[in-house]
Amino acid sequence: xxxxxxxxxxxxxxxxxxxxxxxxTALQQQVDMDLAPAWNVRADISPLGAADAVPADTxxxxxxxxxxxGDGVHSNAQGxxxxxxxxxxxxxxxxxxxxxxxxxxxxxNRMRQAANIDTESAEKLVSYLVEVCDPCEMSSYTxxxxxxxxxxxxxxxxxxxxxxxxxxxxxxxxxxxxxxAGCYISWWDPVEQFWFEYRDxxxxxxxxxxxxxxxxxxxxxxxxxxxDLTAIYRNWPGxxxxxxxxSQPGSPSxxx
Numbered sequence: 001x002x003x004x005x006x007x008x009x010x011x012x013x014x015x016x017x018x019x020x021x022x023x024x025t026a027l028q029q030q031v032d033m034d035l036a037p038a039w040n041v042r043a044d045i046s047p048l049g050a051a052d053a054v055p056a057d058t059x060x061x062x063x064x065x066x067x068x069x070g071d072g073v074h075s076n077a078q079g080x081x082x083x084x085x086x087x088x089x090x091x092x093x094x095x096x097x098x099x100x101x102x103x104x105x106x107x108x109n110r111m112r113q114a115a116n117i118d119t120e121s122a123e124k125l126v127s128y129l130v131e132v133c134d135p136c137e138m139s140s141y142t143x144x145x146x147x148x149x150x151x152x153x154x155x156x157x158x159x160x161x162x163x164x165x166x167x168x169x170x171x172x173x174x175x176x177x178x179x180x181a182g183c184y185i186s187w188w189d190p191v192e193q194f195w196f197e198y199r200d201x202x203x204x205x206x207x208x209x210x211x212x213x214x215x216x217x218x219x220x221x222x223x224x225x226x227x228d229l230t231a232i233y234r235n236w237p238g239x240x241x242x243x244x245x246x247s248q249p250g251s252p253s254x255x256x
Contacts, residue, residue, distance in 0.1 A: 002041045004103065005058040007048035012065050012087050020047045023092055026146035027099055034167055038153050041103050061099055063087050072227050073102045075213060081106040090229045093140045096148035097133040105130045108215030114157040115176040117185065118202045128157065128187045129214055136166040137229065138182045139241040168243050182236035186218050195221055
């Protein structure tokens, strides 16, 4: 199992030490109890002061006041992953969202081939960018009173999968079934050499090269509000699901 170190850093000075510790405790439990059995990856999470140097072997998860293109996971010049989350009403859910996606796809190049969600090209297999919270981002649950994000299981990419395909069991089935309103997924069509996205319908994002960082390439083509959970929840209030944590963790037998 891959294991990393993550530092939670408040760059805004607006999060109390008690809140920070609450976030760290909930995120650590989610990673160890829920994410690791399903995706075979984990991390040791700790708070770090805004003025402290981030160790070279540690990935920063920063709480910030604003970012030019919205929340998200990125890579620095050395290829090390980091994530930035704007401090708003859904801070803990967004922290969970970005943390889980950073752990499962740290380089931004992890893709999974599966049936095309676009019904007009359903016979094609396309390559989905692995982002484990985007397809079920309207759903959350609590750990120790802290809201955390739902996430898909590896079975989500298997069109013949039976049973749950996300941790909370909110999705009706695996790809290529359509997603709940407000949720989305991005994929690369190797034949057309284009990026596409599904959010209440198929959107063409633009041409790609297939030789750059896949997440960065997709991000450059996608709208900046795509990870603004507060705006998304406001636009699709009827789709929000805040559920109790399942009594049994997500299937540990699904594998990465």
